[in-house]
Amino acid sequence: MELHTLVTLTTGGTLLTCVLAVAGVHTYAAGRAQRAELVERLSYAGQVSVTGRRRRFRNLDRRLRGTRPGRRLELRLAATGLDVTPGEFFVYMLTTVVALWLIGQAALAPFFGPIAGLLGIWAAWQFLNWQRQKRIERFINQLPELARILANATQAGLALRTAIGMAADELEAPAGEELAKVADQLSLGLSMDDALGELAARLPSRELVVLVTTLILSNRAGGQVVSALRNLTETLEERKETRREIRTQLSQVTMTSYAVPVLGVGALFLMNGVKDGALDRMTGSPVGQACVVIAFVLYAVGFVLIRRMSRIDV
Known part of the structure; x- marks a missing residue:
């Protein structure tokens, strides 16, 4: 009799535990669904932006927002006032990098493809900084x-x-x-x-x-x-x-800082235009590649120094 009672209690306890576990999982799943729905409404305000434009790349954007770089990018985009989500900006930047990579590789030499891609990333961040600074000035x-x-x-x-x-x-x-x-x-x-x-x-x-x-x-x-x-x-x-x-008064100095790297890139196109294949031969050796990298670094240093020297904090 005691053994039968113990088996009954054990079976009943097991069944109760299973029921509670199923109820807990159901409650947890319902809570996560409600939280996801709330985050969706707060993040996107539906599927349409404030200006009426339909959002793109929503799954990618949701994953980016879950990472620390994605949240930093979201804050930077919010400071610029642009109606662009982190996912959309990432896709646009990646498309620009690929396009510049292919253009640099086809127009100049294969060695300039990765350099053009890095310039695309730098240009994207500079664009955000420019938009943010313009909004701050306004x-x-x-x-x-x-x-x-x-x-x-x-x-x-x-x-x-x-x-x-x-x-x-x-x-x-x-x-x-x-x-x-x-x-x-x-x-x-x-x-x-x-x-x-x-x-x-x-x-x-x-x-x-x-x-x-x-x-x-x-x-x-x-x-x-x-x-x-x-x-x-x-x-x-x-x-x-x-x-x-x-x-x-500093507008001329600002234009000079941008003209310095532009002249350097223009010189590359001029060299390749005067003698076809010159850049291929120049970047075909480690010495030539090192010289190109050093030249780009010097142009970047010159750009930064001119900007820093012309910056006056009021």
């Missing part, structure tokens, strides 16, 4: 107007959160878009310090850091926000004019 030019709107709103008795939402509605892109993100984060419960800190991280500049620091300190201490913003508006206007003058 945002900096809007900062005086932003500070003026916030000062007027706070002087009228509105809270800083409400003033930020008002500025997001009145200002054009990129300031309007970035402030809309801050307003959305504040509505979801994010603190003022964290929301403004993320804004300064997306579009790093001294002017924005000063504005963010002023808003954070005034929000914490409850100080005179209006007077601080009024003074900051005048300072930002002066810095805006100073930056415009410096950029105008």
Whole structure:
């Protein structure tokens, strides 16, 4: 009798464990499906972008977002304001690299194929940096107007959160878009310090850091926000004019930095055009290949040095 009772209890316990295991697996699978659906909605906002363009390479994009380089690329793309996902940018960059590889190999010599591919990767990242810097410059030019709107709103008795939402509605892109993100984060419960800190991280500049620091300190201490913003508006206007003058005076130096590597690449085409097959013979030996690599390195060093020497931080 005792043995029969023990077998019954053991069988019942085993069956209960199996039922609980199946229920747990079902709950886990349902949770993962819900999480994937939520991530899908937040990441893509459906299958269509904000501008109405249908997303491409969604599976690749999902895998890239799961990696650390993919997340860094996503943040960089967000700072540029481009309506491109990490997966789309990766495919476009890979296509450009392959095309430049084939063009360099066919037009010059087989040795220049990998070099042209590396130049394609460098050009893609330079394009992102250029777009990001252009967006930052546009945002900096809007900062005086932003500070003026916030000062007027706070002087009228509105809270800083409400003033930020008002500025997001009145200002054009990129300031309007970035402030809309801050307003959305504040509505979801994010603190003022964290929301403004993320804004300064997306579009790093001294002017924005000063504005963010002023808003954070005034929000914490409850100080005179209006007077601080009024003074900051005048300072930002002066810095805006100073930056415009410096950029105008250094425009020739900037063009020179880009002309140096272009002249080097043009010399290669000229050599190959004057005497067909000259680059094949030149890169056919290790000495010639080493000379070509050293020349490209020197052109890159010259480009970086000219850019660094002409950079003036205001």
